[in-house]
Amino acid sequence: MNSKRETGRGSRTLFSGLKYLCILCTVVSVAALVAVVFYILKNGIGKLSWQLLFGEYTGSAVSIFPAFIGTLRLIVIAVLIAVPVGIFSAVYLVEYMNNKGKLVKVIRIAAETLAGIPSIVYGLFGYLIFVRTFQWGYSLLGGGITLAIMILPVIIRSTEESLLAVPDGFREGSLALGAGKVRTIFRIVLPSAASGIVTAVILAVGRIISESAVLILTLGMVVNLIPSSVLSPGTSLALDIYYFASHGYPDEAAATSVVLLLMVILLNLLATGLGKLIKRRQGE
Amino acid sequence: MKSIYGFVHVREKLMRGLFLACALFSVVALATITVFLLANGLPFIAEIGLGEFFGTRWAPLSDTPAYGILSMLVASLYVTALSVLIGVGIGLLTAICLYKFCPRWLVSPIRQMVNLLSGIPSVIFGLFGMTVIVPFIRDYISPSGVGYGILSSALVLGIMILPTIVSVSLDAMQAVPGSYFEGALALGSTREQATFRVMLPAAKSGILAGVVLAVGRAIGETMAVIMVVGNSPEMPVSLFQSVRTLTANIALGATEMKGDPERALIATGVVLFVFTLLLNTSFSLLKRDKTEKDDRKSRRKGKNSTPVAPAKPGSAKEAQS
Numbered sequence A: 001m002n003s004k005r006e007t008g009r010g011s012r013t014l015f016s017g018l019k020y021l022c023i024l025c026t027v028v029s030v031a032a033l034v035a036v037v038f039y040i041l042k043n044g045i046g047k048l049s050w051q052l053l054f055g056e057y058t059g060s061a062v063s064i065f066p067a068f069i070g071t072l073r074l075i076v077i078a079v080l081i082a083v084p085v086g087i088f089s090a091v092y093l094v095e096y097m098n099n100k101g102k103l104v105k106v107i108r109i110a111a112e113t114l115a116g117i118p119s120i121v122y123g124l125f126g127y128l129i130f131v132r133t134f135q136w137g138y139s140l141l142g143g144g145i146t147l148a149i150m151i152l153p154v155i156i157r158s159t160e161e162s163l164l165a166v167p168d169g170f171r172e173g174s175l176a177l178g179a180g181k182v183r184t185i186f187r188i189v190l191p192s193a194a195s196g197i198v199t200a201v202i203l204a205v206g207r208i209i210s211e212s213a214v215l216i217l218t219l220g221m222v223v224n225l226i227p228s229s230v231l232s233p234g235t236s237l238a239l240d241i242y243y244f245a246s247h248g249y250p251d252e253a254a255a256t257s258v259v260l261l262l263m264v265i266l267l268n269l270l271a272t273g274l275g276k277l278i279k280r281r282q283g284e
Numbered sequence B: 001m002k003s004i005y006g007f008v009h010v011r012e013k014l015m016r017g018l019f020l021a022c023a024l025f026s027v028v029a030l031a032t033i034t035v036f037l038l039a040n041g042l043p044f045i046a047e048i049g050l051g052e053f054f055g056t057r058w059a060p061l062s063d064t065p066a067y068g069i070l071s072m073l074v075a076s077l078y079v080t081a082l083s084v085l086i087g088v089g090i091g092l093l094t095a096i097c098l099y100k101f102c103p104r105w106l107v108s109p110i111r112q113m114v115n116l117l118s119g120i121p122s123v124i125f126g127l128f129g130m131t132v133i134v135p136f137i138r139d140y141i142s143p144s145g146v147g148y149g150i151l152s153s154a155l156v157l158g159i160m161i162l163p164t165i166v167s168v169s170l171d172a173m174q175a176v177p178g179s180y181f182e183g184a185l186a187l188g189s190t191r192e193q194a195t196f197r198v199m200l201p202a203a204k205s206g207i208l209a210g211v212v213l214a215v216g217r218a219i220g221e222t223m224a225v226i227m228v229v230g231n232s233p234e235m236p237v238s239l240f241q242s243v244r245t246l247t248a249n250i251a252l253g254a255t256e257m258k259g260d261p262e263r264a265l266i267a268t269g270v271v272l273f274v275f276t277l278l279l280n281t282s283f284s285l286l287k288r289d290k291t292e293k294d295d296r297k298s299r300r301k302g303k304n305s306t307p308v309a310p311a312k313p314g315s316a317k318e319a320q321s
Helices: A003-007 A009-045 A050-054 A065-096 A102-116 A119-133 A140-164 A168-176 A181-192 A194-210 A213-218 A237-246 A250-283 B002-048 B070-101 B104-117 B122-141 B150-174 B178-186 B191-202 B204-220 B246-253 B259-304 B313-320
Strands: none
Touching: A009 A250, A009 B070, A009 B104, A009 B122, A009 B150, A009 B191, A050 A250, A065 A102, A065 A140, A065 A181, A065 A194, A065 A237, A065 B002, A102 A140, A102 B002, A102 B259, A119 A140, A119 A213, A119 B002, A119 B204, A119 B246, A119 B259, A140 A194, A140 A213, A140 B002, A168 A181, A181 A194, A181 B002, A194 A237, A194 A250, A213 A237, A213 B246, A237 A250, A237 B122, A250 B104, A250 B122, B002 B259, B070 B104, B070 B150, B070 B191, B070 B204, B070 B246, B104 B150, B122 B150, B150 B204, B178 B191, B191 B204, B204 B246, B204 B259, B246 B259
């Protein structure tokens, strides 16, 4: 394979050069990512205020309190739908179908396709079905359900992996003791897979709070009102950032970004930490 | 006695049905999404004709409305291509560096940081682009004095997809057996030659899958792009010119338009949807190719089962000296 060229001194210098290019690129990418975080923190921390975080939204002073409420409700709605459906799908795929067969293939392809659909297309779909067809108008419920469909593939995938990691001996032991399949699943298999599932759910929550393209078409971006019910329009933290940035509130956008960034980082740390904690407690 | 068994039996049946229903939920959801988009978008495309739909003029609200999305399609492709070039170029080289050339103690912290940063919301990247990258390009780089446009978007998206590329490529390379590397060293190549000529090609399919993933993310990204691309629906002729992508077109118009303009937006969504379907298909083909290869590899390994010492960081150095 190109032996003559490869043994030459030129090739060696070329690849040594590439090595330094690699090191340079590492410095560049680490620097770029650190710059984003550092810039957001540096610009936003000073702008945080009680009024912005928990104050009332008035004409002269903006607040992200309605967004807190909206984000919280969205998380509850999406998690309530996506987590049971996702876990049960994975249970069916792994425990009943043994991950084989035509139906499993169809479901897997559907989930993978769902995972690849851009969020704006989800938003368009949510708009078409909830705002238009169901006539709900912009609503937290419509946004939440759309988000639930969006995070579903992630939850199915990670639950499947956690279920596959449970040793077959656990299942056989439980069945041998006379427990039925359903009891085995709920008392033995799911608890053993808990650490992976909890991590996946928390990461999914991270995706919900980061999402904005879906919500711009389903939630209405009503930044000044605290939503009164799940069918009222609302806003989320990520949407607020877009709203502030595009409507002449750069300071507020920066401050809200700090809040969102810290929440995402905390959720990530929580996901790994909690997963480890559950594992350790099970080990005892 | 019989009644208890009967109860258990019914419960088992019921729960199985429930699990199946949940499993079918994703299929139903996908079918509903597809039907809704196609039913609302395709008739419109048929109505105005393909030529008009892929025309260059987008003026849905004017007296002589035109619904050509070509300029936005081209802008989307430019932004995607350039951002993937930036993101994959830097990301892949970073992954190679973390894999072989970086001091060991640095690898794990960098990796954890990259993982953490892959979760940064896209709207924050958009804000960063809007307040840092756009003014910088406007003041120092752009010949036309416009900061918005393809270059800004590509830079923002490039940074955004970096973490994904780094972790996927690193995973792909770490999956290559260490004996390949040692074999290459034994044949007289340097560490660099072994890395670039042996390890990199061996990890090719995994890296490619990561690239496809990145393309999907870049073409589907909305919020980060909408804040830095300028959003004028014009044919891109320069990197420093306000243009609009397909995603931005949907996000900007959908909540305000009714009637034909709205159907035009849904048709835009259909184009985007078809794009991602194609990408998904190629992604799963790549993955299948990879798993087949892996299977073959492991089978071969199992047959010969020659005990190979696991590759340790120190052993490569010894082999070289």
